[in-house]
Amino acid sequence: MATQDVSNMEVPPPHPFMRPATAAMRSERRAFNVFRMATYSVLLAATAIFGVIFVKGADTIFTREFPFVNIAFLIESPETLHVFDHEGQHHEIGDREFRKYMEAHANPTIAEETYVYSAGGIFPCIVGTFFLVVGSMAIALFVGISAAVFLNEYSRGGRMVELLQLAILNLAGVPSIVFGLFGFGLFVLFAPIFASAPDPSHLYIPLGFGYLNFTGWGVSLISGWFTLAFMVLPVVITASEESLKAVPKGFREGSLALGATQWEAIRTNVLPYALPGILTSSILGIARVAGETAPIMFTAAYVVRDRLPWQVDHVLDVLFQGVMALPYHIYVVSSKIPQNAYTERVQFGTAFVFLGLVLGIALSSVILRNRLRARYRW
């Protein structure tokens, strides 16, 4: 209102460069504010997510007494929590301790409440996620970098390459739950296992020296690895292609002119310089592999498993076992069991550790990348 009055009175401007209060000026300011607010909302969301997880998770992870970290939570398996009053004292203890307590007190009759997964720790989940990330990233990097080298260095364009590029683009758009189902169908139920005897209940191919039985790999690390690897493959291929393109042509020509084969030129004078870039972009892939729940819930994740991945009878069993995983554990403890004050501790604690682990893996690849970069700079 006030501004309108002023403009109606036609007061001469105080100086010739006075900023006019035109409609363009007002919309400029409005637009600027919209953009600014949109940007700040990102900060708000990040603060809210990290803040809540850090504050609530810190309650679980850190303790007031020495050693200030809740080591049990990090190195123990999940247990059922027993809550009861006995001999005038309140007890909140895990399963193992509860059994010892009962033995020591000659199995008294008590009114106890039990809360599943609310005691103990999440060690098997940390280990499982670590195994999943390392294995699937190894597969994804190998296949992805190889594919990028083929597309960028060897292929000479044409229909086939266009088709491949389209496939990669489409693969990037597939929802993760579809990857999970695809992995379930292909790897869990169908993938072949080499054996000395045929399995008549499944499709099998005699090889002469043995048989390939299409029995599937079951819910296992290896099924999870391949499922997750296919999921991040588009990220890795695209990143690797970009990094390869950034390596100057002169290095390739210089190598070839000295009598290098194309593979020698790529190995010695292209890939080493592209690797930092490939690793940088693959960090995104790591976060995704570690974080996705849908692809592993059918292929690799167990709700609970007593044995750790290295507690196996046979070396090959390492591959053919399911594991617990952090994202799936969060899903289980926050939606599959009754909610109460005790489960919150596990939920936030797990989320906290999860974020920490992803941060740790990402940081170590940043360090690795910087080391490589320092070695090759042009």
Add this chain to the structure above:
Amino acid sequence: MSSQLADMPSKIVNPPSIQPAADALPTPTPMIVVDHLDFYYGKSKALHAVNMNIAAKHVTAFIGPSGCGKSTLLRCFNRMNDLIEGTRIGAGEVRIQGVNIYDPTVDVISLRRQVGMVFQKSNPFPKSIYQNISYGLELQGVKDKKRLDEVVEKSLRGAALWDEVKDRLHSSALGLSGGQQQRLCIARAIAVEPAVILMDEPCSALDPIATSKVEELIQELKKKFTIVIVTHSMQQAGRCSDMTAFFYLGKLIEMDATQKIFTKPSQQQTEDYITGRFG
């Protein structure tokens, strides 16, 4: 191009430090024979029935305006054109030491070991100076440290770079100046002891002092190697080559002893070009 030409004297006088090239055609056995070569980029014809003999242990300069096919021909000699999609030889052949290098039985790898190349933009690998030189030998499977040390020193001396870099062989080649980098690329090429060294405008990014060092080096190298150099600078062709070939629109217009080309060319087009009437 035209402004560069405008400053040119109509006759090139060789600087006194460099022996003027022989007036007569050199007659030793040709190292490279180009026989009715037609070359295509896709559908467009880049070289039209080029015929020439390139003498062993001489410096041959290719001159001509941009797009005249001189670099294309140079890159035919070590088959670097193979890397470009859609290129092909339409007719004719290139014989090096008597062998048609486009014969299906020819191994490009061993050809390139015999025909080294120095590029327009110096391209030292982002490795140490030592590794840049030893690279070519390591490709051939040489692992003997002593042998590598010897070759590195010999090549760097051969490229007149040894005294400047002997104390920092293991630091990055990218710390060298532009001229040093280009001489390093020459050292890298001579380390594998090729018969021919192709130079694609090796001085176009260098200042006059670095250029004169490379030109002196070329005079030294021709005692052992056959050198073919593409250049945009006619002064450079006049200063450092024995033979000069003038190309225009994909055709070899004239090839003769350098002094003859720059004093009394037999073709009108050549004279127009070197006197700066077009280009």
